[in-house]
Amino acid sequence: MPTTLINTHSPTNGGGDEKVNLIGLGRAELQARLAADLGLDPKPAKMRTNQLWQWIYGHGVRDFDAMTNIAKTMRAALAERYTIARPELVERQVSTDGTRKYLIRFAPGIEAETVFIPGVGRAGALCVSSQVGCTLNCTFCHTGTQRLVRNLTATEIVAQLMVAKDDIGEWPSSKEDRQLSNIVFMGMGEPLYNLDHVTSAIDIISDNEGISLSRRRITVSTSGIVNQMQALGERTDAMLAISLHATNDELRDELVPINKKWPLKDLLDACRAYPGTSNAKRITFEYVMLDGVNDSDAEARELVRLLKGIPAKINLIPFNPWPGSPYECSSWERIERFADIVNAAGYASPIRTPRGRDIAAACGQLKSQSVKERASSARKRMTAEASV
Numbered sequence: 001m002p003t004t005l006i007n008t009h010s011p012t013n014g015g016g017d018e019k020v021n022l023i024g025l026g027r028a029e030l031q032a033r034l035a036a037d038l039g040l041d042p043k044p045a046k047m048r049t050n051q052l053w054q055w056i057y058g059h060g061v062r063d064f065d066a067m068t069n070i071a072k073t074m075r076a077a078l079a080e081r082y083t084i085a086r087p088e089l090v091e092r093q094v095s096t097d098g099t100r101k102y103l104i105r106f107a108p109g110i111e112a113e114t115v116f117i118p119g120v121g122r123a124g125a126l127c128v129s130s131q132v133g134c135t136l137n138c139t140f141c142h143t144g145t146q147r148l149v150r151n152l153t154a155t156e157i158v159a160q161l162m163v164a165k166d167d168i169g170e171w172p173s174s175k176e177d178r179q180l181s182n183i184v185f186m187g188m189g190e191p192l193y194n195l196d197h198v199t200s201a202i203d204i205i206s207d208n209e210g211i212s213l214s215r216r217r218i219t220v221s222t223s224g225i226v227n228q229m230q231a232l233g234e235r236t237d238a239m240l241a242i243s244l245h246a247t248n249d250e251l252r253d254e255l256v257p258i259n260k261k262w263p264l265k266d267l268l269d270a271c272r273a274y275p276g277t278s279n280a281k282r283i284t285f286e287y288v289m290l291d292g293v294n295d296s297d298a299e300a301r302e303l304v305r306l307l308k309g310i311p312a313k314i315n316l317i318p319f320n321p322w323p324g325s326p327y328e329c330s331s332w333e334r335i336e337r338f339a340d341i342v343n344a345a346g347y348a349s350p351i352r353t354p355r356g357r358d359i360a361a362a363c364g365q366l367k368s369q370s371v372k373e374r375a376s377s378a379r380k381r382m383t384a385e386a387s388v
């Protein structure tokens with residue numbers, strides 16, 4: 001059975017606290033702020049920035065008082081103006097397979113989910129959200145049925161990592177034996193509609209003196225926001241994943257409606273031009289397996305034809321149903337047959353094993369459970385009120 005803990009972290013950094021949270025500020029921003037607020041010259045400001053950086057991202061401390069190489073008076077001056085508090089962890093669930101799902105509240109009404117999946121990537125992958133909700137309406141995705149609340153800030157994106165590292169006890173950040181080795185922007189939202197904040201967060205996460213995750217282990221997944229793809233590559237050097245899901249425009253228009261704006265040809269041209277792509281740095285194409293919709297042998301062959309010339313990996317994702325979803329997942333035999341055709345053409349095409357099913361932590365299910373639970377408790381409350 002999954003375990004659930006409520007309110008394990010406090011205080012929040014969302015309500016009433018006017019202090020600036022240093023988590024999520026880039027090195028240059030942090031240095032400029034210290035210089036301005038504390039009247040430091042460039043050299044001491046740079047030295048303080050380095051110290052703070054190592055304490056915050058190297059050691060994961062949550063209190064300025066733990067920064068033992070900084071003088072007490074300076075620690076007090078920092079604590080007066082700034083915070084390094086985590087956002088509120090509203091709910092934490094651990095699946096029987098070790099997957100951990102966190103529901104994080106950044107501010108009142110601003111909540112997103114983050115999922116840690118052990119045994120994925122080099123050691124374990126953290127699936128982070130980039131927005132609360134999504135403006136796109138992919139028909140198979142539960143997030144797509146929720147309206148966009150807002151973009152998450154760099155602070156809020158990095159905080160998802162801090163919360164996960166706190167929970168799995170991964171401080172200090174070591175390069176060896178890490179459990180959290182990969183980051184995938186595959187939670188809620190479309191990261192390329194929030195590129196500035198995603199870029200700042202990646203700069204912080206990959207900084208060598210802090211969390212120091214290699215950019216090669218950071219993957220950004222997009223539904224195909226073609227006009228931002230080049231910038232993503234140039235600014236982040238991250239790995240690219242494309243939510244393809246269909247091999248012709250007619251079907252893709254329906255499944256991933258942004259295809260009407262940027263059809264397959266434009267999308268694949270942008271992939272061919274993605275900076276740094278090579279056989280050692282392939283683009284991942286995600287393909288959700290929908291029963292009787294996109295899973296025929298002919299479509300597997302067409303997929304191979306479409307990707308010709310692009311260094312690619314194909315990731316077959318069994319569809320994760322959600323309440324009211326209009327599709328079913330293809331049968332296991334069908335998925336294997338589809339994978340065989342793709343494999344025979346020389347593509348690695350792992351079938352993504354569904355993880356964390358008992359806690360609804362799978363792709364496209366994020367937030368659904370919590371929304372559902374709250375809706376159901378609201379209903380109960382209304383029924384109770386009505387009966388008084």
Ligand code: SAH
Pocket residue numbers: 140141142185186187188189190191221222223242243286288317318319320321322363364365
């Ligand atoms: N918005 C981005 C990233 C978040 S979605 C994008 O669309 O790429 C991450 C991945 O989960 C995408 O490939 C998406 O298509 C897939 N996904 C969404 N809902 C799903 C579901 N119900 N079952 C399986 N995969 C799903």
Ligand code: SF4
Pocket residue numbers: 134135136137138141142143144145187188189190223243
């Ligand atoms: Fe948004 Fe991605 Fe879901 Fe489409 S699949 S609705 S782009 S989160």
